[in-house]
Amino acid sequence: MLAAAVLLHGGLTQISATTVTFYYYTVFVVGILLAWRFHSSRVLFTLLVLLLTERAMEFFTGVKLPYLGPGRVAFNWIALLLPLNFLIFSSLKERGVTPRALASQLLVIFVQSVFVAVVCRPGATEGSSLVSRALLNQHLFAWTKIPQLALLTFVCSGATLFIRALRLHSPVENGFFWTLLATFLALQFGGTGRIPTAYMATAGLALVGALIESSYFMAYHDELTSLPGRRAFNEAVLALEDRYALAILDIDHFKRFNDAYGHDTGDQVLRMVASRLARLTGGGKAFRWGGEEFAIVFPDKSTNEIIEDLELLRATIENSSFRMRGLDRRNQPRQTDRRKPVNPRRKISRSLRSTPSSREIRELSVTVSIGVAEAGTRNRDVEQVIEAADQALYRAKAAGRNRVEVASTPRARTSRSVKQSA
DSSP, X not given: OHHHHHHHHTTOTTOOHHHHHHHHHHHHHHHHHHHHHTTOHHHHHHHHHHHHHHHHHHHHHTTSOOOSHHHHHHHHHHHHHHHHHHHHHHHSOOXXXXXXXXXXXXXXXXXHHHHHHHHTSTTOGGGGTTTTOOSSOGGGGTTOOSOHHHHHHHHHHHHHHHHHHHHHXXXXXXXXXXXXXXXXXXXHTTSSSHHHHHHHHHHHHHHHHHHHHHHHHHHHBOTTTOSBOHXXXXXXXXXXXXXEEEEEEEETTHHHHHHHHOHHHHHHHHHHXXXXXXXXXXXXXXXXXXXXXXXXXXXXXXXXXXXXXXXXXXXXXXXOOEEEOOHHHHTOOTTSOTTSOOOTTOOOOTTOOOOSOSSSOEEEOOOEEEEEEEOOSSOOSHHHHHHHHHHHHHHHHHTTSSSEEEOOSOOOOOHHHHHHHO
């Protein structure tokens, strides 16, 4: 975004208006179609607001800077409303492009459009007095034509979006922040003309790029744990050379844990294990393989080189604990009749440790079993390495769980390994 600002105002100001117009409409047409296809109502309606903003500025001000008349009124109110729209649409929960979402959000945009049209009608230029009122010494803001109240909304909205982007680590949230910054630059340079239009198109491009990045993340990452998923694993093993190691990790007695404490707590366990896997040492990359199983790929490594890292991982998970609230909440399964009485004496795995209290906050921990294998002269095929690691995992479970087991001999390909690698 900063690079685009430098280029647009520095060396590319000679770019033709036709090129800028083509760039502008290409971004918004493609962006709206992608937002519709990916069922992202937040991005869709934000792009519509940006499109209507630029068109309204062009309609009310023409090609001149909006210093006086209806153009100035439109500029002031658009500068005030635009960041507020960013706050509204960015904070909405994504519900897809449904008729209800279309009706409600289009109504919001329509009401604002009618309001701007009314205050900008001939003879009603006094509508700018409220938004253009100075809050501080005007000499401090001689560098901009944006009203002080609108600047305040930009600052507050920008700070809110920046905090949300840092907290949520979402490409779309990042996109909202950079898009707001680009729209501010568009208004700073007058709102109409070649350079502001290019900035407005760049604002749309930032949001479209964030949408594409978010869609890629959803396709290749597990939503619950944020680890790369099965599709990413299948592509990662295709790039492996002749020398590598592969480990399969399974949470011990996870089904019993879910039955005893409920799926919400089970999800908490998966996220905890995934967070430890994300900090794995030894050059390994972790993947959510499915259910309570995870796969770890170590390119250009042997089992002897990674066994200590896997033992450290196993011990770290064993020594990690998390808190869970009362018994009445944890025993309620998802989408079932919660009026059924719960059994506080239900047996759980010995690998799960908790305090004896039934309604107070409880600390729980889990253990994992790990099977690891490496590519060799007799099992270069990825499916054979997966099967060898899988068999080592079964031996770890048979030997008492909570341990790391190394594959001793290469295994033949089985239907299970073929199915899992598909």
